[in-house]
Amino acid sequence: xxxxxxxxxxxxxxxxxxxxxxxxxxxxxxxxxxxxxxxxxxxxxxxxxxxxxxxxxxxxxxxxxxxxxxxxxxxxxxxxxxxxxxxxxxxxxxxxxxxxxxxxxxxxxxxxxxxxxxxxxxxxxxxxxxxxxxxxxxxxxxxxxxxxxxxxxxxxxxxxxxxxxxxxxxxxxxxxxxxxxxxxxxxxxxxxxxxxxxxxxxxxxxxxxxxxxxxxxxxxxxxxxxxxxxxxxxxxxxxxxxxxxxxxxxxxxxxxxxxxxxxxxxxxxxxxxxxxxxxxxxxxxxxxxxxxxxxxxxxxxxxx
Numbered sequence: 271x272x273x274x275x276x277x278x279x280x281x282x283x284x285x286x287x288x289x290x291x292x293x294x295x296x297x298x299x300x301x302x303x304x305x306x307x308x309x310x311x312x313x314x315x316x317x318x319x320x321x322x323x324x325x326x327x328x329x330x331x332x333x334x335x336x337x338x339x340x341x342x343x344x345x346x347x348x349x350x351x352x353x354x355x356x357x358x359x360x361x362x363x364x365x366x367x368x369x370x371x372x373x374x375x376x377x378x379x380x381x382x383x384x385x386x387x388x389x390x391x392x393x394x395x396x397x398x399x400x401x402x403x404x405x406x407x408x409x410x411x412x413x414x415x416x417x418x419x420x421x422x423x424x425x426x427x428x429x430x431x432x433x434x435x436x437x438x439x440x441x442x443x444x445x446x447x448x449x450x451x452x453x454x455x456x457x458x459x460x461x462x463x464x465x466x467x468x469x470x471x472x473x474x475x476x477x478x479x480x481x482x483x484x485x486x487x488x489x490x491x492x493x494x495x496x497x498x499x500x501x502x503x504x505x506x507x508x509x510x511x512x513x514x515x516x517x518x519x520x521x522x523x524x525x526x527x528x529x530x531x532x533x534x535x536x537x538x539x540x541x542x543x544x545x546x547x548x549x550x551x552x553x554x555x556x557x558x559x560x561x562x563x564x565x566x567x568x569x570x571x572x573x574x
Contacts, residue, residue: 309341317341321352329356330364337377346377357388365392366400373403382407398424402432414444414463425473430482437473437485440466467498478512481564486513487537494541507541507553508560514538515557516566530568 309317314335320328333352335341342348350371356364369388372381386407392400405420418439424432443465471492478486486509492498494506514534518527542550560566 309335314341321355324359326356326359326361326364329353329359330361330367333364333367346371348377350377357391360391360395362392362395362397362400365389365395366397366403369400369403393420393423396427398427398429398432401427402429402435405432405435409444412444414439418463425476428480430477430480433473433477433480434482434484437470437477439463440473441470441485441488467492469498471498475509478509478566479560479564481567483513483516483566483568486510486516486566487534489513490537490541494544503541503544504549504553504556507538507545507550508556510534510538510541511554511557512560512566513568515561516568519569 317328317331317335321332329352332342333349333356336343336345336349336352338344350368353364353368353371357368365388369385369392371377372388373385374380386404389400389404389407393404401420401424405417405424407417408414408420409417418436421432421436421439425436440463444463471489474485474489474492477484478489490506490509490513493502493509495501514537518530541553545553
């Protein structure tokens with residue numbers, strides 16, 4: 271135990287010395303976007319005029335005006351009316367927004383089935399958030415193959431959250447249990463999603479390359495062990511250092527933070543201990559380059 275603690279301290283010192291440690295806390299996953307400027311009466315009137323003439327983008331804006339009370343009296347029911355007008359014209363963002371309020375029951379009676387239909391329309395036009403919502407709906411219904419298909423579509427469009435979630439599905443595999451077999455007998459669809467370590471490493475890495483580092487340490491382990499990918503000790507060390515550079519979110523307990531740090535510190539030292547001096551220097555260089563490109567962030571999921 272004492273030896274492991276020394277290893278952990280050495281790993282932290284190494285990351286700090288290399289200039290790889292990030293400063294401060296990671297941003298909240300749901301960090302509020304900057305509020306849009308308030309509509310002036312003239313601007314609101316112009317948008318409403320365009321919406322009344324059938325402009326779908328303007329109709330969506332009017333819906334949001336009613337939803338927020340910015341440029342129109344706040345009225346979530348009226349907002350849905352305008353979202354629907356725009357969605358019926360085939361505007362993908364309006365279809366997604368209509369699906370969102372149907373899913374949450376905001377200004378309209380909630381219906382996941384109706385929400386899914388709107389998300390499907392938006393997803394068919396390449397709307398990434400709609401793809402992810404569909405993936406989650408299908409996952410909740412234990413249609414894991416269907417969920418994986420939508421996550422993969424979003425992942426292929428470069429969404430790091432979808433890439434990470436898809437990687438987790440490939441890493442763990444998702445199957446159904448006896449209780450689900452009863453549902454199958456009642457005609458409900460249940461499908462499996464089989465594990466594939468090679469695809470898991472691929473998508474974990476894709477997400478980490480964009481700064482979604484919940485499993486950057488897992489990428490390191492797989493490169494070190496050769497599970498799902500060709501062994502590469504330099505890449506293993508690089509991703510271990512990248513994982514160690516990520517600050518914790520604000521809302522994680524100190525005990526949980528310490529537990530993860532202990533795991534990551536061990537991953538760093540395990541990767542480092544098999545390298546010669548040249549390999550170590552190369553891994554450090556690659557880690558610096560990665561962190562210079564994008565800040566490494568670990569979300570709540572990385573602490574579970």
